[in-house]
Amino acid sequence: xxxYEFDSRNISFRKVRTSVQKVxxxxxxxxxxxxxxxxxxxxVLAFFFSTDTEKRLIRENRMYExxxxxxxxxxxxxxxxxxxxxxxxxxxxxxxxHTSAPSVDPVGExxxxxxxxxxxxxxxxxxxxxxxxxxxxxxxxxRRVPPxxxxxxxxxxxxxxxxxxxxxxxxxxxxxxxxxxxxIAAQGEQVRCVADGVVxxxxxxxxxxxxxxxxxxxxxxxxxxxxxxxxxxxxGQKVKRxxxxxxxxxxxxSFAPHLHYEVLREGQPQDPVNYFFGSLTPMEYANAAYxxxxxxxxxx
Numbered sequence: 019x020x021x022y023e024f025d026s027r028n029i030s031f032r033k034v035r036t037s038v039q040k041v042x043x044x045x046x047x048x049x050x051x052x053x054x055x056x057x058x059x060x061x062v063l064a065f066f067f068s069t070d071t072e073k074r075l076i077r078e079n080r081m082y083e084x085x086x087x088x089x090x091x092x093x094x095x096x097x098x099x100x101x102x103x104x105x106x107x108x109x110x111x112x113x114x115x116h117t118s119a120p121s122v123d124p125v126g127e128x129x130x131x132x133x134x135x136x137x138x139x140x141x142x143x144x145x146x147x148x149x150x151x152x153x154x155x156x157x158x159x160x161r162r163v164p165p166x167x168x169x170x171x172x173x174x175x176x177x178x179x180x181x182x183x184x185x186x187x188x189x190x191x192x193x194x195x196x197x198x199x200x201x202i203a204a205q206g207e208q209v210r211c212v213a214d215g216v217v218x219x220x221x222x223x224x225x226x227x228x229x230x231x232x233x234x235x236x237x238x239x240x241x242x243x244x245x246x247x248x249x250x251x252x253x254g255q256k257v258k259r260x261x262x263x264x265x266x267x268x269x270x271x272s273f274a275p276h277l278h279y280e281v282l283r284e285g286q287p288q289d290p291v292n293y294f295f296g297s298l299t300p301m302e303y304a305n306a307a308y309x310x311x312x313x314x315x316x317x318x
Contacts, residue, residue, distance in 0.1 A: 165212040165241050166296040167259060169279050170203050170266070173298075175305035177202045179276065179313050182289045186315040188273040197287040198242065198280035199310060200317045205275040207266040209243055211257045212293075220253050227278055227318065228270020231263055240285075244278035245269050245318060273317045 170177075179200030184193045215235035222229050227244030231251060234240050247267025251257060268275045281288040291310045295303050 164237070164293060165235050165239055165281060166293050167210075167212045168294055168297050169209055169212050169241075169243060170201055170207060170277060171210070173201065175302055175309050178291070178306045178309040180316045181291055181310035181313075182287050185313075188315055188317060189271065194316075196316050198244065198278045199290040200313075201277040201279055202317070203266045203275065203277055205266055205268060206247060208262050209246065209264045209266060209277055211259055211261045211263050212241055213239070213259045215239075215241075215257060217251045217253050217255045217257060217263075220249060220251065222249070223270060226270050228272060229264070229267060233257060233263070238284040240282045242278075242280035242282065244280070245272045245276060271318055276317045278318055 179202055180196055181199045182197055183195075185196040186192070187194045211233060213235045215233040217231060218234040218240060219232040220230070221227075227242075229244075229246040229249055231243045231246060231249060232240055233243075243264060245267055246264040246269060249264045251261075251263045257263060266275055266277050272278075279290050281290045281293055289310070291303075291307050294306060298306060
């Protein structure tokens with residue numbers, strides 16, 4: 019082979035190699051440019067535009083944030099209400115049974131986890147059992163059941179009026195002391211004795227509470243029934259729980275037919291609604307307690 023032919027072949031090879039290099043460079047530049055452009059598009063779309071799924075997720079997150087705040091506020095309200103109810107229960111049990119109300123909430127007593135959950139439940143059950151034992155011992159020692167039934171038949175919470183406290187007098191429109199519970203009932207409806215006892219006094223009058231029956235149940239408890247119509251018992255008579263003692267009337271200074279019902283312990287007026295919990299369902303009792311405390315005007 020002559021030197022001229024060799025040089026010609028070298029020149030051709032170099033030209034081919036140069037052409038291939040240029041093609042490869044162009045391909046690489048195209049890939050780099052396309053990738054860079056795709057990244058830019060993605061960043062622009064990611065920062066400035068949202069897909070339908072992302073929009074939905076953003077809306078859900080915002081909703082969950084608002085819901086969490088509402089649930090947190092409700093949880094605080096429930097906790098406050100629960101604490102108030104526990105305090106009220108303790109007051110009732112102390113007043114009637116001279117012991118604390120039983121607690122059945124193991125979470126409130128300790129950190130409730132699976133490992134110690136059974137032990138916590140057993141401990142709580144023991145506390146409840148001990149409380150009820152204390153109640154039964156108190157009742158056995160005195161042999162007297164507090165007046166815990168209701169003086170009218172088929173009572174609903176809508177019949178509950180104002181209870182003990184400062185209430186507005188319907189005649190004078192000023193706040194006066196009210197020592198009983200107004201139970202709205204039709205004239206002539208039966209009034210029943212709430213516990214075994216002895217009729218301590220019978221009063222017939224056109225003033226004040228009008229016709230009144232007082233019954234002594236022992237252990238310091240006396241119940242009083244006012245604004246009665248006909249009275250069927252007499253002083254010194256023994257009466258049983260549920261016995262008919264009178265009918266609802268409008269005697270005395272009464273704005274409308276109703277029964278004025280009082281529970282006195284050692285001469286001190288008690289809230290009669292506190293003694294209804296054994297005769298009503300939890301919901302009925304809660305409604306009755308709300309009605310008695312929120313009603314601001316009496317019927318006498």
